[in-house]
Amino acid sequence: MAWWGVAFALGPNYNLPLDAQRNQKALEAVQKAQSRTSDASDPERQQFDGTKSKVPADFLFNTNRAHDLLAIAYSVLDARLAAAAGDRNSAIAQWKRAVDLQDGLIDDEPPAWYYPLRESLGGEYLRAKRYAEAEKVFRRDLEINTNNARSLFGLREALRAQSKNAEAETVNRRFENEWLNADVLISVDTL
Numbered sequence: 001m002a003w004w005g006v007a008f009a010l011g012p013n014y015n016l017p018l019d020a021q022r023n024q025k026a027l028e029a030v031q032k033a034q035s036r037t038s039d040a041s042d043p044e045r046q047q048f049d050g051t052k053s054k055v056p057a058d059f060l061f062n063t064n065r066a067h068d069l070l071a072i073a074y075s076v077l078d079a080r081l082a083a084a085a086g087d088r089n090s091a092i093a094q095w096k097r098a099v100d101l102q103d104g105l106i107d108d109e110p111p112a113w114y115y116p117l118r119e120s121l122g123g124e125y126l127r128a129k130r131y132a133e134a135e136k137v138f139r140r141d142l143e144i145n146t147n148n149a150r151s152l153f154g155l156r157e158a159l160r161a162q163s164k165n166a167e168a169e170t171v172n173r174r175f176e177n178e179w180l181n182a183d184v185l186i187s188v189d190t191l
Helices: 003-010 020-035 042-053 066-084 088-103 118-127 131-144 149-161 165-178
Strands: none
Touching (some): 066 088, 066 118, 118 149
């Protein structure tokens, strides 16, 4: 099944009221898609290409062109495939592309893409042990998305890895405050 497509179809939509059950199903579809990226095959990519070709170039998803969102989905897919293959440099390049594409979207509420992609770029930098770059990415995300718990977590980990312990502890207090009622575990691998 094309889980990214399911997530895209069920995700936030300006024309529909917020629905917790629908959003939960979208999140589950994203998680299924992410769990299968290492098994993605050429026929599955061709299926995705075929689906994209059926979307009219001027089709809008809220205020953004659907093709712009599909371009982000391609970069996310390529980043995850590269990471699964152990190619950190390619994964980072694809995450950077996805972030640039996301930055080019028209602001919308709810957001056109379901999460800030700098979380994943920063996470890839952490997994590559490029801590100073991870720190920079998470700081930038926090300028845009103040108190984003996932970026606070990533920033804390980047600071700890660089032995910036006092600042890491300050960030940790902010993270713990924001993550207080979370019902999922977070780790560098889930960024």
